[in-house]
Amino acid sequence: MAHGGRGAGWRDEAASSLLARHLRELELEGPVLVMGDVRSEVPRELAAMGLDVAEWNRRALGGRRATPWPPEGPFGAVTLRMPRAKEELSMALHGAAGALKPGGTVLVYGAKDEGIGSASARLEPLLEGVGTVAVGGHCRVLGGRLRAGLEGHRRTLEAWREVGPLEYGDFSGDWVSYPGVFAHGRLDPGTRLLLDALPALPAKGRILDYGCGSGVVGAVVRHRYPQVRLELLDLDTVALEAARENVPGARILLGDGLPRAGDEAYDAIVTNPPFHRGKAEEAEMITHLVQEAPRILSSEGGLVLVAQRRIEVEGAFRRSFRRVEMRADGGGFRVWEGWKPT
Numbered sequence: 001m002a003h004g005g006r007g008a009g010w011r012d013e014a015a016s017s018l019l020a021r022h023l024r025e026l027e028l029e030g031p032v033l034v035m036g037d038v039r040s041e042v043p044r045e046l047a048a049m050g051l052d053v054a055e056w057n058r059r060a061l062g063g064r065r066a067t068p069w070p071p072e073g074p075f076g077a078v079t080l081r082m083p084r085a086k087e088e089l090s091m092a093l094h095g096a097a098g099a100l101k102p103g104g105t106v107l108v109y110g111a112k113d114e115g116i117g118s119a120s121a122r123l124e125p126l127l128e129g130v131g132t133v134a135v136g137g138h139c140r141v142l143g144g145r146l147r148a149g150l151e152g153h154r155r156t157l158e159a160w161r162e163v164g165p166l167e168y169g170d171f172s173g174d175w176v177s178y179p180g181v182f183a184h185g186r187l188d189p190g191t192r193l194l195l196d197a198l199p200a201l202p203a204k205g206r207i208l209d210y211g212c213g214s215g216v217v218g219a220v221v222r223h224r225y226p227q228v229r230l231e232l233l234d235l236d237t238v239a240l241e242a243a244r245e246n247v248p249g250a251r252i253l254l255g256d257g258l259p260r261a262g263d264e265a266y267d268a269i270v271t272n273p274p275f276h277r278g279k280a281e282e283a284e285m286i287t288h289l290v291q292e293a294p295r296i297l298s299s300e301g302g303l304v305l306v307a308q309r310r311i312e313v314e315g316a317f318r319r320s321f322r323r324v325e326m327r328a329d330g331g332g333f334r335v336w337e338g339w340k341p342t
């Protein structure tokens with residue numbers, strides 16, 4: 001809980017209501033593209049003002065339709081719920097610029113502790129007249145108009161693709177990543193501990209890398225067990241673009257949460273799982289995952305995950321699995337495995 005006992009989603013709610021309350025004071029031309037907002041206040045208010053509204057999301061949160069790059073438009077205005085990573089903000093602004101009519105309006109909104117106060121520096125290269133439109137509830141709305149004759153406009157996802165070396169043990173290769181993708185081309189310390197402590201896996205099994213990001217866990221699993229049937233799942237469509245290239249041949253799944261149980265169960269889930277919703281941390285996301293995993297695992301199947309040490313997962317593992325072990329403990333992380341779902 002933060003800020004007067006409000007729950008994890010308070011930033012989304014406060015930022016979106018702040019913008020929604022001030023929309024009528026702005027001279028907006030439609031259609032309007034609402035980018036990355038998980039709330040309904042902004043699109044609802046725009047529609048009530050008689051403007052045509054389209055929505056774009058790169059993440060399939062709550063089962064939303066998601067695509068890696070915003071639609072072409074042209075739009076008269078764009079609203080952008082500020083992303084967490086600075087480079088992702090720049091990438092989204094370039095996407096917004098490509099979707100706008102000349103001189104179109106951009107409104108960026110977020111909480112102070114998400115860094116909205118210093119976001120103007122990212123807006124200035126693309127927008128003129130950047131300034132604060134509204135402040136309140138620990139949030140701020142910044143606005144500006146698309147500059148004429150933009151230089152260095154990176155107007156496609158491809159223009160943000162980054163390739164660098166990634167090495168882990170005897171696995172090495174060129175690694176594709178994009179802004180806003182977890183660990184962005186590097187090996188996260190938690191992921192490294194998970195890979196160091198990986199137990200033996202069914203060599204021809206069906207294996208899920210849940211929350212795959214750019215695909216490093218899946219890539220190392222397949223390097224060790226070339227015959228596994230590998231599936232990579234994430235809710236971030238941009239991360240999946242990277243994973244598709246980094247782990248060719250793996251099945252790529254877009255989804256929020258574990259997949260539905262299909263005809264054939266998984267033999268193992270290997271994961272550095274999500275425990276963030278925006279800036280908020282939610283340890284329950286991990287305990288929920290441990291509870292839910294048996295639903296899609298075979299009777300001998302297992303879940304292997306890394307979690308921050310302070311997150312209590314052992315109880316959930318013991319309730320969900322017959323054989324439970326902590327495989328590693330170091331650098332503030334622990335790796336747990338559970339086999340044979342109860």
Ligand SMILES: C[S@@+](CC[C@H](N)C(=O)[O-])C[C@H]1O[C@@H](n2cnc3c(N)ncnc32)[C@H](O)[C@@H]1O
Nearest residue numbers: 182191211212213234235236256257272273274
């Ligand atoms: C801790 S990162 C791990 C990424 C990658 N496996 C690695 O180790 O580098 C967790 C990943 O889960 C994804 N994610 C977050 N919430 C999710 C959800 N509800 N369903 C599926 N994936 C989710 C994030 O986009 C992120 O890529």
